[in-house]
Amino acid sequence: MDWTFFLLIVFIILAGMVVLPIFSGAPWHPLLPGTIRRILNFAEIKQGETICDLGCGEGRVLVTAAKEYSARGVGIEIDPIKVGLARMLAKFKNVDQQVKIIRGNIFEFDPQDADVVYLYLTHQAMDRLFPEILKKLKPTVRIVSYRFCIRGMTPEKVSADKTLFLYQLSKGKEINSYT
Numbered sequence: 768m769d770w771t772f773f774l775l776i777v778f779i780i781l782a783g784m785v786v787l788p789i790f791s792g793a794p795w796h797p798l799l800p801g802t803i804r805r806i807l808n809f810a811e812i813k814q815g816e817t818i819c820d821l822g823c824g825e826g827r828v829l830v831t832a833a834k835e836y837s838a839r840g841v842g843i844e845i846d847p848i849k850v851g852l853a854r855m856l857a858k859f860k861n862v863d864q865q866v867k868i869i870r871g872n873i874f875e876f877d878p879q880d881a882d883v884v885y886l887y888l889t890h891q892a893m894d895r896l897f898p899e900i901l902k903k904l905k906p907t908v909r910i911v912s913y914r915f916c917i918r919g920m921t922p923e924k925v926s927a928d929k930t931l932f933l934y935q936l937s938k939g940k941e942i943n944s945y946t
C-alpha cells in the first residue's frame with residue numbers, strides 16, 4: 768500500500784478520535800500520569816470503591832485507580848476505538864477483572880453503583896447531564912470534575928489551581944440550587 772495513503776488514513780482516524788467527540792460531549796485529551804494521580808488523590812479514592820468515568824477515553828484513570836488504589840472502575844465511552852484501547856490497556860495491566868469498559872452514550876448511562884463519578888467533559892455536556900443525573904446517583908456519591916465546574920452546584924472542595932472540583936451529593940443536595 769502507498770505510504771502516503773496509509774498515513775492519510777491514520778491521520779483521519781486520529782483526527783476523528785479527537786474531533787468527532789466534540790459534537791457528542793467532549794474532545795479527547797489524554798492526561799499526564801501525574802495529573803491522573805492528582806485527580807485520584809483529590810477524589811480520595813479508597814480501596815474497594817467503584818469509580819465511574821463518564822467519557823473514559825483510553826481508560827487510564829480507571830486502570831490507575833484499579834492498579835494503585837485497589838478500586839473498581841466502570842468506564843463509558845462513545846468512541847469504539849477508545850473502547851478497544853481501554854479494554855486492551857486494562858487487560859495488559861492485569862486489571863480487566865476490576866475495570867469494566869462499556870461502549871455507550873453518557874447521556875443514556877445509569878451510574879447508580881458509583882461511589883465516585885469522575886468527569887472530564889465540557890460545560891455544555893455537563894449542562895446536559897445535570898441535574899437529571901443526580902436522581903440516579905447514590906446519596907453518598909462524590910463527583911469529581913476536572914477543568915470544568917458543574918454550573919449550579921456548590922463544590923465541597925476546589926484545588927488550589929482551580930482545575931479540580933469535588934461535589935458531595937449528601938451535602939450538595941441541601942446546598943446547591945438544584946434542590
Ligand SMILES: C[S@@+](CC[C@H](N)C(=O)[O-])C[C@H]1O[C@@H](n2cnc3c(N)ncnc32)[C@H](O)[C@@H]1O
Binds near residue numbers: 821825886
Ligand atoms: C476529555 S476526554 C476525557 C477522557 C478521560 N475521562 C480522561 O480523563 O482521561 C472526553 C472523552 O469523552 C468521550 N465522549 C464524548 N462524548 C461522549 C458521549 N456522549 N458518551 C460517551 N463518551 C463521550 C470522548 O470520546 C472522550 O474520550
